[in-house]
Amino acid sequence: MSCANLSWIGRLVALGTLSWVGLESRNFCDVSSAPRPASPLTQISAEHLEPTPPARAPAALRTSCADGAALACNNLGVLLYRSREAAAHAQQARALFARGCELGAPEACGNLGALYENAEGGERDATLARKLYQRACDAGVALSCSNLGAAALRVPTAESRREAAGLFARACSSGCEVACRNLSALSRLR
Numbered sequence: 001m002s003c004a005n006l007s008w009i010g011r012l013v014a015l016g017t018l019s020w021v022g023l024e025s026r027n028f029c030d031v032s033s034a035p036r037p038a039s040p041l042t043q044i045s046a047e048h049l050e051p052t053p054p055a056r057a058p059a060a061l062r063t064s065c066a067d068g069a070a071l072a073c074n075n076l077g078v079l080l081y082r083s084r085e086a087a088a089h090a091q092q093a094r095a096l097f098a099r100g101c102e103l104g105a106p107e108a109c110g111n112l113g114a115l116y117e118n119a120e121g122g123e124r125d126a127t128l129a130r131k132l133y134q135r136a137c138d139a140g141v142a143l144s145c146s147n148l149g150a151a152a153l154r155v156p157t158a159e160s161r162r163e164a165a166g167l168f169a170r171a172c173s174s175g176c177e178v179a180c181r182n183l184s185a186l187s188r189l190r
Contacts, residue, residue, distance in 0.1 A: 065096065070103030077111060081120075090121030101132070106139030114147065126151065137167070145171035146179035153186075161186065 058079055064072030077096035080089035094115045100108025113132030116125045130151050136144030149167030152160045165186055171179030 065099065068103060070100045070105035070108060073097070073100035073103060074105045074108035074111060077108065081111075081115075090115065092121075094121035101135075106136040106141050106144070109133075109139075110136030110141045110144035110147065113144065117147070117151065126154070137170075140174070142171040142174035142176035142179065145174075146176050146182060149179070149182065161189075 058076060061072045061076035061079065065076055073096045077093040077100065080086075080096065081093040083089055086093075094112065097108045097112035097115065101112050109132045113129040113136065115121050116132065117129035118124070130148060133144045133148035133151060137148050145167045149164035149171070152164040152167065154160075165183060168179045168183035168186060172183050
């Protein structure tokens with residue numbers, strides 16, 4: 001039996017009156033032992049994982065990532081980023097998200113964008129963050145669409161508000177609660 005839906009939903013990288021929202025993890029094979037998110041990381045799934053006790057998950061993920069499993073690279077990056085020594089692991093998480101993105105996991109691209117956006121594990125690069133969010137958004141990662149909308153608001157123009165509203169609406173229609181809240185908050189600002 002495989003763990004079909006290992007997922008975390010993180011918080012939006014938001015600005016101004018838009019809120020940072022942390023959502024709980026769901027479907028971690030053994031939900032009772034799932035880590036609680038408080039990060040800008042996006043929804044992930046793990047088709048390549050067998051049920052693995054959480055203490056052994058990093059070894060299984062390392063092996064799968066080394067074998068080229070993009071989602072395993074992403075998931076290991078999430079585990080490192082969420083660890084008690086997160087600051088010490090930010091560079092490793094960034095490298096794992098980059099590998100996962102290169103291997104084709106759009107979730108990893110969005111997560112890498114969040115680290116670039118927040119200068120975690122290296123220099124801040126807002127331009128690269130937007131490109132990574134766009135890549136993940138285009139592949140259907142709703143939280144990345146929402147993060148792209150928040151990034152658009154860094155330039156406060158009518159055009160950027162329209163862009164953000166469209167991205168929030170797209171993400172909201174895909175079930176991203178953060179985007180729905182941000183769309184509502186943005187509409188109240190008009």
